[in-house]
Amino acid sequence: xxxxxxxxxxxxxxxxxxxxxxxxxxxxxxxxxxxxxxxxxxxxxxxxxxxxxxxxxxxxxxxxxxxxxxxxxxxxxxxxxxxxxxxxxxxxxxxxxxxxxxxxxxxxxxxxxxxxxxxxxxxxxxxxxxxxxxxxxxxxxxxxxxxxxxxxxxxxxxxxxxxxxxxxxxxxxxxxxxxxxxxxxxxxxxxxxxxxxxxxxxxxxxxxxxxxxxxxxx
Ligand code: PMT
Numbered sequence: 289x290x291x292x293x294x295x296x297x298x299x300x301x302x303x304x305x306x307x308x309x310x311x312x313x314x315x316x317x318x319x320x321x322x323x324x325x326x327x328x329x330x331x332x333x334x335x336x337x338x339x340x341x342x343x344x345x346x347x348x349x350x351x352x353x354x355x356x357x358x359x360x361x362x363x364x365x366x367x368x369x370x371x372x373x374x375x376x377x378x379x380x381x382x383x384x385x386x387x388x389x390x391x392x393x394x395x396x397x398x399x400x401x402x403x404x405x406x407x408x409x410x411x412x413x414x415x416x417x418x419x420x421x422x423x424x425x426x427x428x429x430x431x432x433x434x435x436x437x438x439x440x441x442x443x444x445x446x447x448x449x450x451x452x453x454x455x456x457x458x459x460x461x462x463x464x465x466x467x468x469x470x471x472x473x474x475x476x477x478x479x480x481x482x483x484x485x486x487x488x489x490x491x492x493x494x495x496x497x498x499x500x501x502x503x504x505x506x
Contacts, residue, residue, distance in 0.1 A: 290495075292336030293502035299332040300376040300427070301325050302369060302383035302415065304344030306362040310407070311394035318384045319467040322346030324432075325382035327494035329354045332378075335498055340372045344383055362386050362412040369415050374425035378501055381416035381431045382456075384467075388412060420451035428505050430454045436461035440475070447477055454478050454504070456497060476500060 303325020308316045322343060329341040330351035339354040342365060350356040357372070359365045362385045373379045388409035398405075420429040431452045433443035436459070443457035457475045460466035465473050465487060473487040476497065483500065485493055 290334055293499060294332055294378075295336035297337045297377040297502075297505075298340070298375060299329075299337040299378045299380065299498075300340040300342065300369070300372040301329050301332070301380045302342045302344075302365055302385075303329070304346040305384050306344050306365055306386045306412075307360045308362065308386045308389040308412075309393045310390050311396065311398045313397050316386060316388075316390070317345075318386070320344070320346075320384035321468045322348050323468070323470065324472060324490050324494070325380075326351055327490040328380055328382055328497060330491070331494040331498040334495070335502065337378075337498075340376070342368045342372065342383070362389060362415070366413045366415045366418065369419055373419045373427055374422060376427040377505065379416075379419050379427040379429050380501075381419070381429075383415075384434060385415055386412055414450065416452065417450040420453075428453050428501065430456065430501060433457040434460045434466065440477075443475070443477055447479070454501065478504070 304322035305317045305320040326348050329339050333339045333353045341354045342357045357368050359368050389412055391408040391410040416431045429452050433446050433455050435442045439457050439459050443455050447455040455477050458466050458472055465471055472490050472493055474485045476483045
């Protein structure tokens with residue numbers, strides 16, 4: 289049994305990809321499997337927290353003791369995040385949220401046309417930035433940064449620009465870690481501190497991340 293460093297705390301975590309419909313049969317998504325976010329949920333529960341897990345479309349079982357809220361699109365994840373965040377002590381955005389969605393979703397299947405077609409996309413709301421900007425009942429807000437280059441610079445930029453307390457950066461150009469793999473390597477950034485967590489299982493890393501957060505909110 290682990291020391292219950294999150295006893296009495298509520299943690300809300302987003303996990304997995306989002307799915308942005310183009311028409312009744314097609315959508316835009318990404319390679320997130322949900323493993324990292326589900327591991328965080330399991331770790332938070334093991335440390336004594338009450339856990340809400342807002343999950344995009346993934347095929348993973350719900351970790352024991354966690355409340356799962358299934359969503360598909362970024363808009364649905366945004367709505368659910370704004371409902372649960374104000375009741376939470378900690379909010380972690382581990383989902384790979386689509387930055388853009390189709391400007392209009394076709395009501396009928398899009399027919400095959402000429403050799404090229406153009407898709408117009410429109411920006412989705414930034415979920416973690418809107419949680420970090422809550423005027424009252426703002427939870428300790430932790431983001432993730434998935435980068436393929438300039439990892440440190442881009443992650444620190446997101447920490448500041450999105451108004452986060454902490455960000456966990458991973459290099460998703462290496463297929464041994466990041467999307468879909470059972471393993472990952474993370475660098476945790478705060479405004480004035482960083483911790484490097486070398487390659488390990490997502491389950492082990494999740495426990496270390498949750499313990500680091502527990503230490504910060506003490
Ligand atoms: O699911 P797995 O297969 O286990 O893979 C794990 C992971 C690689 C998906 C995970 O570790 C990870 O990096 N998650 C964040 C992915 C991502 O979308 O990163 P980003 O750098 O594009 O976004 C930065 C932050 O803003 C993230 O906290 C993201 O949740 C958030 N965001 C992004 C766009 C948006 N519209 N709203 C958001 O809240």
